[in-house]
Amino acid sequence: MHQPLLFFDSGVGGLSILDVVRKRLPTAPIVYCADNAGYPYGARTEAELTARVPALLGRLTERHNPRLIVIACNTASVIALADVRAALDVPVVGTVPAIKPAASLTRTGVIGVLGTAVTVRQPYVDRLAAEFAADKRVLRHGARARRGGRGQTARGDAGPRRDPRSAHAAFAQDAALDTVVLACTHFPLLADELTAAAPHPVAWVDSADGIARRVAHLTQGQGWPDTPSAGTAVFTRLDESAQALGPALAERGLMQIKGL
Structure with missing residues (x-):
């Protein structure tokens, strides 16, 4: 027990x-x-x-x-x-990146995957996209670490944080993007910053x-x-x-x- x-x-x-x-x-x-x-x-x-x-x-x-x-x-x-x-x-x-629910949620057929560079390039992610989003356009972006040292807040931030703002230019290139998979468990703790950084309104999807x-x-x-x-x-x-x-x-x- x-x-x-x-x-x-x-x-x-x-x-x-x-x-x-x-x-x-x-x-x-x-x-x-x-x-x-x-x-x-x-x-x-x-x-x-x-x-x-x-x-x-x-x-x-x-x-x-x-x-x-x-x-x-x-x-x-x-x-x-x-x-x-x-x-x-x-x-x-x-x-693992929530590509399956994102594929069901998108209305435009364009999905973003936001994670670390090592995550978004993995064959595992290739397989998820092929199995669950073969008829969708899947954009991937590896968010860089934010400079400025380590931070701790009541939200539970720790370490050199991944910068959601670095995805802005990558995702702004496709106005049809309407759903973004948060492929880093730190990102749901940064919901306000993610929303502010988005080039246009999108639905955020994670695996929790x-x-x-x-x-x-x-x-x-x-x-x-x-x-x-x-x-x-x-x-x-x-x-x-x-x-x-x-x-x-x-x-x-x-x-x-x-x-x-």
């Missing part, structure tokens, strides 16, 4: 996934891990992530014995999801609702505590920046902060 759900991201963008899962499973024990020592994943090679992510999740699984793992990071999922599933005897839910439904389905019938318990946030580098996120983490029930 007290086995936790384990959420994993390179930073704290995965909190946008946790927020939605919490609404469906409000008493589920939670462990949230941010690999801030490896952040940002968008600057790492595929080979680095294929080695790093399964190894870290193996250590976390040994330590926390989760009933299910959510890789709450598009970049890690499109590169390392298969390797993690092969390495661990635990159900694993990945976060689909992941929450999947987690609820995979854990259906399993026992949960009657009341919420204090969750744990784990950082691969427990430094002052991680400690400064305490208020944003506490808002989500993550009362304990630890190092891996």
Whole structure:
């Protein structure tokens, strides 16, 4: 009953996934891990992530014995999801660009995919587009990191942030674009900035609702505590920046902060 759900991201963008899962499973024990020592994943090679992510999740699984793992990071999922599933005897839910719901939502047939450069170029994304949006035009943009250091706010921002404004010129080239897939879990935490940066009104689509439904389905019938318990946030580098996120983490029930 007290086995936790384990959420994993390179930073704290995965909190946008946790927020939605919490609404469906409000008493589920939670462990949230941010690999801030490896952040940002968008600057790492595929080979680095294929080695790093399964190894870290193996250590976390040994330590926390989760009933299910959510890789709450598009970049890690499109590169390392298969390797993690092969390495661990635990159900694993990945976060991949929400191209399927976007294809159903668009009225013009033009979809944008906004993520890290390494995410949007992956063959996994090619397959999603071919399977679910073959009759649509899919524009991709890898948002660059914003200069100016690391930031922490009540929204849960951490690390050199991806700049949604960098998509403006790319997406402004096609006035028919009406739906944009947020292929980085950090972006839903920046909803106001995204809306302000858009060249014209668009619908934003992310994977959080689909992941929450999947987690609820995979854990259906399993026992949960009657009341919420204090969750744990784990950082691969427990430094002052991680400690400064305490208020944003506490808002989500993550009362304990630890190092891996």
